[in-house]
Amino acid sequence: MKKLALAWALLGLLEGGTGCGPLAFYPIAEPVAPVSDREILASMAIERAVIAPGDVPDANLLDRTRAIVLGTASFTITAQGDTISDPLTVRTIPQDRTEKFILLASDQIQSIADRHGDFIYLAVPLIRLSPDSATVTVETTWAVAKDSHPLIMSGGGYTLRFRKHNSVWLFEKIGAGWIF
Numbered sequence: 001m002k003k004l005a006l007a008w009a010l011l012g013l014l015e016g017g018t019g020c021g022p023l024a025f026y027p028i029a030e031p032v033a034p035v036s037d038r039e040i041l042a043s044m045a046i047e048r049a050v051i052a053p054g055d056v057p058d059a060n061l062l063d064r065t066r067a068i069v070l071g072t073a074s075f076t077i078t079a080q081g082d083t084i085s086d087p088l089t090v091r092t093i094p095q096d097r098t099e100k101f102i103l104l105a106s107d108q109i110q111s112i113a114d115r116h117g118d119f120i121y122l123a124v125p126l127i128r129l130s131p132d133s134a135t136v137t138v139e140t141t142w143a144v145a146k147d148s149h150p151l152i153m154s155g156g157g158y159t160l161r162f163r164k165h166n167s168v169w170l171f172e173k174i175g176a177g178w179i180f
Contacts, residue, residue, distance in 0.1 A: 022115065022116045023067065023102060026102045026108075029070075029093055029100075029101050031093040031094065032093075034092065035091060036091075037129060037164075039089075041129070041136050042074070042127060043093065044160075045124055045138050045160050046070070046092065046093065046122065046138070047094035047097065048171065049122060049138045050122075055174060055177075056122075056139070056156070056157060056158055057140060057155060057157065057177070057180075058140045058156065062121070062122060062140065066100065066102075067100035068122055069104055069122065070104070070123070072088045072104065073087060073105070073106050074086055074123075074124050074127065075126055075127070076129055077126070077128045077129070078130075079129065087105070088124060090103070104121075109143045110143060113145045114145045115145075117145055118143060118150060120140055120142050120143075120154075120155060121143060122140055123139045123140075124137065124138055125137055131164070132163065135159050135160065136159070137157055137159050138157055138158060139155065140156065141157075142155055142180075154179070155180045156179035158176065158178070159174070160174060160175065161174070
């Protein structure tokens, strides 16, 4: 196992990466300005999670050596009660940050864990959106390999509340929090 990790690290360095192993081959997502309310809220929530990592359980465990893995699976619940599958995109990545992100779908995350071992990643699984208020769920969660037998895992999440004032979304407060 140590030889495999060393091989991935060297390969990552040769490819111009930071030697972070299997993620060296996934592109860094370039942020694009958010347009919709949903994109703005997701971006604000992700930014808060990385600038105040003490708020989200185990955010300090996210690998920041090359980029933070951000799961793209996300759902939006509208004011009308509709649930929409709406994956995160480059428009949800915070702009003007030193942190970099790699956007991965659930199957890609699972594949990396199965091949290279368990790792923790950031997710924004749910956004509840109404015209003048919103809640955004942010989580750190583990991608667990099929053949893994973890004794203890960690992770958790919280809900952020936002209000719209004069057409601008403002962070209001942290709502519920939990640990897995």
